Amino acid sequence: MPSEPRHAPFRMPERLFAELAAGGGSAEAVAFLERAERARRLLLLRTLLDRLGTLHTPLSPAAEAWDVLKEAAAAAPGPVDRLLLAPATGGWLAHALRRLHGTASGPPLWAEAGHLCALAVAASLHAGTRADLKVPLTDGGLPLPGLGLARLSGAEDGVTVAHARTSGGELTLSGPGRDGGTVTVTIRPATQPLPRPAPTASDANPAWTPLRTLAHPTPAGTVAIPLEDLDPYRDLDDPLPPAPLDADEAEAWQRLFEEAVGLLAAPGGEGPGRFDPGAIRAVVPWGRTSTQPPAPPTVLVSATSGDSFAAMVIARPSCPLALAETLVHEFQHSKLAALLHLFPLLDDDREERYYAPWRPDPRHLTGLLHGAYAFTGVAGFWRDRMAVAGDDEAADTAGYHFALRRLQSRLVVRTLLVEGRLTPQGRALVSGLARTLDGWLREPVPYAALTRARTAAALHRTEWRLRNVAPPSAGSAGPRFRPDRTSWPDVRTHAFAARSVAPDTADERLAAGDAAAALAGYADELADDPAEPHALAGWIVARAVLDPGRTTRRMLARPELLQPLPSG
Numbered sequence: 001m002p003s004e005p006r007h008a009p010f011r012m013p014e015r016l017f018a019e020l021a022a023g024g025g026s027a028e029a030v031a032f033l034e035r036a037e038r039a040r041r042l043l044l045l046r047t048l049l050d051r052l053g054t055l056h057t058p059l060s061p062a063a064e065a066w067d068v069l070k071e072a073a074a075a076a077p078g079p080v081d082r083l084l085l086a087p088a089t090g091g092w093l094a095h096a097l098r099r100l101h102g103t104a105s106g107p108p109l110w111a112e113a114g115h116l117c118a119l120a121v122a123a124s125l126h127a128g129t130r131a132d133l134k135v136p137l138t139d140g141g142l143p144l145p146g147l148g149l150a151r152l153s154g155a156e157d158g159v160t161v162a163h164a165r166t167s168g169g170e171l172t173l174s175g176p177g178r179d180g181g182t183v184t185v186t187i188r189p190a191t192q193p194l195p196r197p198a199p200t201a202s203d204a205n206p207a208w209t210p211l212r213t214l215a216h217p218t219p220a221g222t223v224a225i226p227l228e229d230l231d232p233y234r235d236l237d238d239p240l241p242p243a244p245l246d247a248d249e250a251e252a253w254q255r256l257f258e259e260a261v262g263l264l265a266a267p268g269g270e271g272p273g274r275f276d277p278g279a280i281r282a283v284v285p286w287g288r289t290s291t292q293p294p295a296p297p298t299v300l301v302s303a304t305s306g307d308s309f310a311a312m313v314i315a316r317p318s319c320p321l322a323l324a325e326t327l328v329h330e331f332q333h334s335k336l337a338a339l340l341h342l343f344p345l346l347d348d349d350r351e352e353r354y355y356a357p358w359r360p361d362p363r364h365l366t367g368l369l370h371g372a373y374a375f376t377g378v379a380g381f382w383r384d385r386m387a388v389a390g391d392d393e394a395a396d397t398a399g400y401h402f403a404l405r406r407l408q409s410r411l412v413v414r415t416l417l418v419e420g421r422l423t424p425q426g427r428a429l430v431s432g433l434a435r436t437l438d439g440w441l442r443e444p445v446p447y448a449a450l451t452r453a454r455t456a457a458a459l460h461r462t463e464w465r466l467r468n469v470a471p472p473s474a475g476s477a478g479p480r481f482r483p484d485r486t487s488w489p490d491v492r493t494h495a496f497a498a499r500s501v502a503p504d505t506a507d508e509r510l511a512a513g514d515a516a517a518a519l520a521g522y523a524d525e526l527a528d529d530p531a532e533p534h535a536l537a538g539w540i541v542a543r544a545v546l547d548p549g550r551t552t553r554r555m556l557a558r559p560e561l562l563q564p565l566p567s568g
Helices: 014-021 027-052 062-075 077-085 087-100 109-113 115-127 247-264 320-342 365-387 392-418 424-441 447-468 506-511 515-528 533-546 550-557
Strands: 131-138 141-144 148-151 159-167 170-176 182-187 208-210 213-218 221-226 282-285 311-314
Touching: 014 027, 014 424, 027 062, 027 077, 027 087, 027 320, 062 077, 062 115, 062 131, 077 087, 077 115, 087 109, 087 115, 087 311, 109 115, 109 131, 115 131, 115 141, 115 159, 148 182, 213 247, 221 282, 247 282, 247 320, 311 320, 320 365, 365 392, 365 424, 392 424, 392 447, 447 506, 447 533, 447 550, 506 515, 506 533, 515 533, 533 550
Parallel strands: 282 311
Antiparallel strands: 131 141, 131 159, 141 148, 148 208, 159 170, 170 182, 213 221
């Protein structure tokens, strides 16, 4: 864990950049990004240590905790390096620096800064070295990154100060009790190798909750990926209290993960949509453990932070296919975030005025770039599913998602290229995505799936403009957004994924290819409210399918200018 700055410049080989620019990336390219994130993490840590030198704290000084970390790194460099590279460590670093700059809030600053002491204790336990540090407790709990949660029974509530002593992998923790005395516990948290089995009710230890992991077998042995439900900095924003999963929920995650990894393990190249799941550094389950996951193929929540490389916050979906797609999607975001830490890719004024085909709201250019990169990976994922489909139905569904995401991603790539805001590196990256997508646009897709994908893409863009864009006023330049716009559900993207056997609604008839019946259905819906955006978008697209001339092309391009009569 070298803390001295390196004087040699950090350079990415052109071939690795080209791999990533195409939307994919070999294991070597991903490893390079991780090394870059390591260098960035150490720079941020050095900055934080400099700022903490003058912070008044009842805990052990930051310099003392840093010495413990360095000693542990000398004894066990691999485990301590993984600890510092853990996504939650990055989340804590970023949050602590924002606290010091006054742009974030949370518990007492000394307690958040004192997480460094908890990191040092965890490193000492990993390495088997000695340490004696004052650490922060929250309601009697001490999160130990990469290990689990130690808890003092009968401890005083709130944020308090405790003594943590380590020796040979054993931890003795002492802190103030609710009765005014001192409570103490001794545990050996680092003695059980990962992955740890989920504890049962009979062997649960109230003083120790181990970190859960998702087991991922590889030719080199089993990889344990943290199923992070304990670390306070596991989320993307403010610190959270521990939310341990129950045994059934953890087992459901493991089963789902195993099947999702099996889908991603199909033989092939290193293009978009393919990556080694062993590169994931943490999966953070979102929401209450008792919440039932939504029906396939919905994933209620998934997110990634640039501060927490290769971590993913995910609400457990119901099927492995949805989880596999989400893993691909979120890992694409992690790769791009790491590239943005290395290169200025675009000059973004952060003005939210651009159409993103997977969002209900206008986006800024950085959001467009992230979306294009993520959904190029998703398109590649479905391209692979189409290639290995075992029957016509599976090929049709995969073909639909592949056709939809390649079309939408290429539209956004075009926006990025014509806006003139890309740096040379950014233009090289987006041009690489364009080459990938242009090649895919020439690949055959089942006709019915292709037709539904094109219709779904047109419906989303049309409804987006109806809900977000107001007709231009005199002298206005560029789109003028509606002051009353709100978020709206995109129900059609997944509704059009499968062929309708017995179409009943206007949407189902349009998806089945019966545009005339769909047009009549939309007209009936518009009789009560001629400006209802969902039905009006369907009416416009159905009309365009029936009469693909210049007039309907203009309706599709600027639907906000149209006041159609729903009589058809």
